[in-house]
Amino acid sequence: MTSSVKPRKYWKFLGSKGGWVDDNNDKRGVTLCLFPQGGTIARASGAIELKIEDYKLANGLHVVLNEDHTAPLVAVNLWYHVGSKNERPGRTGFAHLFEHMLFSGSQNVGNNEHFRHIQSVGGVLNGTTFFDRTNYYETLPSNYLALALWLESDRMGFYLPALTREKLDVQINVVKEERRLRVDNVPYGDFLERLLRLGYDSDFPYHWEVIGSMADIGAAQLDDVREFFETFYRPNNAVLTIVGDFDPGEAGALVERYFAEIPAGPAPPRFQGKRRPMTSEKRERLEAPVQLPRVYRMYHLPKFGDKAWFAGELLSNVLGLGKASRLERALIYEKQIAQDVAAFVLPTEATGMLVVWVTGKEDITTETLEQALDQELARLQSEGVTSEELERVRTQTESDFAHQLENFGQRADLLGTFTTFFDDPHLLNRWLGRYAELTPDDLTEVARQYLIPTERVTIEYVPAAAAELRIEN
Numbered sequence: 139m140t141s142s143v144k145p146r147k148y149w150k151f152l153g154s155k156g157g158w159v160d161d162n163n164d165k166r167g168v169t170l171c172l173f174p175q176g177g178t179i180a181r182a183s184g185a186i187e188l189k190i191e192d193y194k195l196a197n198g199l200h201v202v203l204n205e206d207h208t209a210p211l212v213a214v215n216l217w218y219h220v221g222s223k224n225e226r227p228g229r230t231g232f233a234h235l236f237e238h239m240l241f242s243g244s245q246n247v248g249n250n251e252h253f254r255h256i257q258s259v260g261g262v263l264n265g266t267t268f269f270d271r272t273n274y275y276e277t278l279p280s281n282y283l284a285l286a287l288w289l290e291s292d293r294m295g296f297y298l299p300a301l302t303r304e305k306l307d308v309q310i311n312v313v314k315e316e317r318r319l320r321v322d323n324v325p326y327g328d329f330l331e332r333l334l335r336l337g338y339d340s341d342f343p344y345h346w347e348v349i350g351s352m353a354d355i356g357a358a359q360l361d362d363v364r365e366f367f368e369t370f371y372r373p374n375n376a377v378l379t380i381v382g383d384f385d386p387g388e389a390g391a392l393v394e395r396y397f398a399e400i401p402a403g404p405a406p407p408r409f410q411g412k413r414r415p416m417t418s419e420k421r422e423r424l425e426a427p428v429q430l431p432r433v434y435r436m437y438h439l440p441k442f443g444d445k446a447w448f449a450g451e452l453l454s455n456v457l458g459l460g461k462a463s464r465l466e467r468a469l470i471y472e473k474q475i476a477q478d479v480a481a482f483v484l485p486t487e488a489t490g491m492l493v494v495w496v497t498g499k500e501d502i503t504t505e506t507l508e509q510a511l512d513q514e515l516a517r518l519q520s521e522g523v524t525s526e527e528l529e530r531v532r533t534q535t536e537s538d539f540a541h542q543l544e545n546f547g548q549r550a551d552l553l554g555t556f557t558t559f560f561d562d563p564h565l566l567n568r569w570l571g572r573y574a575e576l577t578p579d580d581l582t583e584v585a586r587q588y589l590i591p592t593e594r595v596t597i598e599y600v601p602a603a604a605a606e607l608r609i610e611n
Contacts, residue, residue, distance in 0.1 A: 231350015
């Protein structure tokens with residue numbers, strides 16, 4: 139088979155005035171053979187050996203190539219360095235709205251035709267938005283690489299001519315419905331929104347959730363959309379990653395063919411703000427239509443990539459990953475007061491955050507859950523993380539990372555991450571080394587320095603019936 143995509147006859151640009159979570163339910167390709175082309179992980183150093191090539195086009199587009207012939211597939215992943223962090227109060231949810239808008243057609247591609255083109259050749263595709271970035275991706279048979287590149291280049295360089303008020307209204311309604319389904323009408327669905335609102339000042343852009351507010355989404359205007367697109371959706375604010383079964387010379391020629399003539403825009407504004415430290419704990423208690431009580435905690439950490447962030451991620455696994463974790467062992471099995479526990483660190487660029495939650499059994503109060511949680515944190519801070527705990531969670535992290543590398547789409551996503559945030563795709567080969575150099579004392583120090591009452595936000599969800607019962611008594 140050969141690609142049915144025909145070369146674009148000419149290029150036209152209308153000038154400077156023309157123009158989350160994190161869904162974890164999509165499929166980004168197929169599982170491939172581990173450590174392609176003889177690549178290995180050296181345990182002592184955390185080093186990986188994958189062949190990575192990167193360069194920039196004249197218009198600033200950063201291109202990253204990882205050739206791998208273990209399966210006749212290719213993954214294309216386009217990252218734009220824009221997310222909800224780049225929005226402003228009154229205009230929240232724009233980056234996520236754009237994730238939807240860019241599937242509504244461009245000058246040479248009809249509404250939702252992106253899906254039809256990719257799926258008709260057996261490919262998978264989607265897009266995601268987060269605080270600091272937006273990405274679009276496809277995994278498809280390798281002989282259709284030109285198709286994916288043509289589609290991505292058309293919405294990068296030729297999106298605005300197809301923009302209409304009707305399309306904007308359709309996507310506004312889609313995003314509103316998504317918010318209802320994922321946030322407003324789901325038990326505990328607004329937890330992150332509430333944590334962020336309390337944890338950050340109103341002028342700090344992590345103050346709002348990625349999906350934005352209903353009012354701001356509904357207030358979006360065409361001029362707002364054009365300005366946002368012109369500011370951030372330019373080649374000099376993007377990383378194009380290709381992973382899989384391709385010839386680098388041919389892939390490079392296709393990238394040049396489809397992207398080189400898209401003009402760069404002015405350098406987009408970069409976020410320069412700094413989080414103001416909290417001076418005391420912030421709390422909220424909700425009487426909600428939920429069946430079980432739940433407590434959420436958010437603690438502030440250094441930003442993604444900082445040594446303390448790596449230690450914080452492993453620390454979150456010591457607390458909440460698996461039956462051997464501190465919280466699951468103590469609260470679920472020993473005290474038998476909790477239904478489930480979770481702990482995780484978000485990879486956020488401006489500043490970091492560690493989130494913990496505990497869901498209680500039906501007759502357990504949130505006060506009891508908090509007391510048990512605090513006891514375990516105090517014990518960890520006092521006794522420290524053990525070598526055995528560190529080894530367990532580091533091994534799990536290495537295993538998870540290896541499985542990400544198996545998948546072309548997820549590997550492309552990692553390369554896009556490291557290139558967008560650190561301007562270094564080769565960091566993928568050294569990433570595990572950042573975990574390998576950590577000691578139990580590093581994790582303990584993060585617990586003592588950052589898991590403190592003055593730097594935390596607490597949300598209590600109390601079943602409405604139970605709350606009413608306590609009031610009556």
